[in-house]
Amino acid sequence: MRSIASRRLAAAALLAGSVVLACAVPAFAHVTVQPGTAAQGDYTAVAFRVPDESDTASTTKLEVNLPTDHPVASVATQPLPGWTAATEKTKLTTPLKTDDGDEITEAVTKITWTADAGTKIAPGQFQEFKISLGPLPTDTDKLVFKALQTYDDGSVVRWIEDAKQGQPEPQHPAPVLTLTKAAADGTADAAPAKTTAQAAPAPTAPTAASSSDSAARTLAVVGIVVGVAGAALGAYGLRRRS
Structure with a gap:
């Protein structure tokens, strides 16, 4: 039972992470003007x-x-x-x-x-x-x-x-x-x-700022995924104690 519950929680965490990444990636993929x-x-x-x-x-x-x-x-x-x-x-x-x-x-x-x-x-x-x-x-x-x-x-x-x-x-x-x-x-x-x-003709400062902004948003997405995985593992721990 514990093995089945563990697999279900892991699958839920992976699914949630995939949904977050799928929603976040398109925002970085547009043709844009910089700055x-x-x-x-x-x-x-x-x-x-x-x-x-x-x-x-x-x-x-x-x-x-x-x-x-x-x-x-x-x-x-x-x-x-x-x-x-x-x-x-x-x-x-x-x-x-x-x-x-x-x-x-x-x-x-x-x-x-x-x-x-x-x-x-x-x-x-x-x-x-x-x-x-x-x-x-x-x-x-x-x-x-x-x-x-x-x-x-x-x-x-x-x-x-x-x-x-x-x-x-x-x-x-x-x-x-x-x-x-x-x-x-x-x-x-x-x-x-x-x-x-x-x-x-190609100022470097705005491009660097834009790159930093993209990196920050990417780290935020990774943080969300890690948070979802942590929550899933926490729920599994409580279930195991019960």
Whole structure:
């Protein structure tokens, strides 16, 4: 009897742990923008973090669409060994004006990264595709980048769904860059911001912070699983004493 009860408790603990992990892992597997926030009117550098979610296929192409309703005047890609980046421009209905009074009539609205021969994002791996852009719009609180991820077996995952406040997260949410209000005196938006974008297209601090956050969440999941297993063993001990 004790052996049967022990096996049942162990099975219950494993099942509970599996459910917790199954619910937690998808949150780490989305295509995201890192870091996820930037100041309105600023120049910044971000990375599109792309994990390979397939068990058998590898990622060979990423297409990112920049919002046409809030175009950005300056967009540049950072070279990535093994990948070729191509940008597409669209003529703007309303030209953008620069600080010098010039007008910009075209803006980058799509970036496509294609893997060279022998390059891929294999199952269980991820890659970051980095760009600099600015000045960021001041009339919206977010930029939504709809993305398409192509695998070498021909399948395509469309990261284009809008996440709405108060509703469950969609299965394939589009990457979002949240825009915050600039400093009241405006000193954080001028030359220093441009220098940062030009000198360091891929800031390491936000990426490290994001990695720390992911590690913390992973440790939390492990803690939950250990807690469930401990509770199961405790219940078995009480049953054995009885």
